[in-house]
Amino acid sequence: AQSVTQPDIHITVSEGASLELRCNYSYGATPYLFWYVQSPGQGLQLLLKYFSGDTLVQGIKGFEAEFKRSQSSFNLRKPSVHWSDAAEYFCAVGAGGYQKVTFGTGTKLQVIP
Amino acid sequence: EAQVTQNPRYLITVTGKKLTVTCSQNMNHEYMSWYRQDPGLGLRQIYYSMNVEVTDKGDVPEGYKVSRKEKRNFPLILESPSPNQTSLYFCASSSEGNYGYTFGSGTRLTVV
Numbered sequence: 370a371q372s373v374t375q376p377d378i379h380i381t382v383s384e385g386a387s388l389e390l391r392c393n394y395s396y397g398a399t400p401y402l403f404w405y406v407q408s409p410g411q412g413l414q415l416l417l418k419y420f421s422g423d424t425l426v427q428g429i430k431g432f433e434a435e436f437k438r439s440q441s442s443f444n445l446r447k448p449s450v451h452w453s454d455a456a457e458y459f460c461a462v463g464a465g466g467y468q469k470v471t472f473g474t475g476t477k478l479q480v481i482p
Numbered sequence: 483e484a485q486v487t488q489n490p491r492y493l494i495t496v497t498g499k500k501l502t503v504t505c506s507q508n509m510n511h512e513y514m515s516w517y518r519q520d521p522g523l524g525l526r527q528i529y530y531s532m533n534v535e536v537t538d539k540g541d542v543p544e545g546y547k548v549s550r551k552e553k554r555n556f557p558l559i560l561e562s563p564s565p566n567q568t569s570l571y572f573c574a575s576s577s578e579g580n581y582g583y584t585f586g587s588g589t590r591l592t593v594v
Contacts, residue, residue, distance in 0.1 A: 375524075401581055412486075412572060412585035413525075420581055459524060463581070469540065470515070470583070474524035 371396040371462050373473035381479040382450050390445040390476050392434075392460030401463040402443040403470070404434055408456045416458075419443065430454070455480045484509045486586035488573050494592045495563055503558045503589050505573030513576040514556040515540070515583065516548065518569040525572065531556055563593040 372395045382388055394400055401420040405413040417428025424436040434445045443460060457477045463470035486507045495501055507514065515530040517540075527540030531550040545567055547559040556575075560567060570590050574583035 403582055405585075412587045413574075413583075414585070415582040418582045461525075469530065469538075470527060471541070472517070472525040472527075474522060 371400070371464065371469070371471050373460050373462050373471055375458075375460055375473035375476050377476045378474070379477045379479065381481060384452050384480050384482055385449050388445075388447045388450045388454070388478070390458050390460075390478070392443045392445065392473060393441050394443060394460070394462040395441065396462050396464075398464075401470075402434075402436060403461040403463065404428065404432070404443075404445045405459045405461065405472075406430075406456045407459065407475075413459065416445070450478075450480055452480045452482070454478060484584070486573055486575050486584055488571075488586040488589050490589060491587065492590050494594065496594055497564055498562050501560050501563060501591075503560075503571060503573075503591070505556045505558065505586060506554050507556075507573075507575040507584070508554065509575060509577065509584065510553065511575035511577045511584075512553070513578075513583075514550065515574045515576075516546070516556070516558050517572045517574065518542065518567075519572060519588075520569050528558070528571075560591075563591075565593050567591065568593050 374393045403418045404416040407413045419426045457475045460473040516528040517525040526542045529548040531537045573586040576583045
C-alpha cells in the first residue's frame with residue numbers, strides 16, 4: 370500500500386528565509402507525487418506535481434520540488450518565504466495520479482517577521 | 483469560473499439522520515473523489531470515481547455511500563451518521579491526463 374510521511378508537523382521560518390518541507394513516500398512503482406497548500410478555512414490548491422521527466426519541478430507561487438528516487442523523497446523548497454506563504458502544506462502520492470491518492474498528515478508553516 | 487461546488491458549507495445534524503452532501507463540477511472532469519480531513523490525520527480518501535457509474539472505495543469508506551449518475555455530480559451519502567463522522571469533507575475532481583485534483587471549499591459536518 371502507498372503511504373506518505375511528512376516528518377515535520379510544524380515549521381517556523383523568518384520572512385525572507387529559505388524553506389524546505391520534507392516528504393517521504395512509499396510506493397512500489399513510479400509514483401505520481403504532488404504538493405498541495407491549504408490556507409486557513411480554504412480548500413486545497415495544487416502547487417506542483419511530478420510523474421515523469423525532469424526530477425526538479427517548478428510550481429506556482431515560486432515553489433519547487435525535487436524527486437529523489439534513491440531516497441524516496443519529494444521535498445518542497447522556496448528560496449525566500451513571504452508572510453502570505455503561512456499555510457498548511459500536504460504532500461501526496463497517487464497511483465495514476467487521480468485515482469487512489471494518499472495524503473500525508475501535513476506540515477503547518479508559520480512565517481514570522 | 484471553473485470550480486468544484488460543495489453544499490452545504492456547514493451542517494449540524496443528529497445521530498442516525500440520513501444526509502447528503504452534494505458535489506458538482508463544471509469542468510467536465512472524469513475523475514472525482516471525496517476526502518475527509520481530521521486534525522493530525524491529514525486527508526483520507528473515502529471514495530473515488532473514474533467516470534459515470536464507476537466508483538471504488540478509498541481508505542475509509544465505512545459508513546458512506548456515493549453515486550455517480552451524471553458526470554458533473556458526485557454526492558456523498560451518510561445513511562446513518564455517527565459522531566465519529568464529524569469532520570471536514572472535501573470533494574475534488576480531475577481530468578484525464580491532467581494529474582492533480584481541483585478541490586471544493588469543504589463541508590464542515592458535525593454529528594451530535
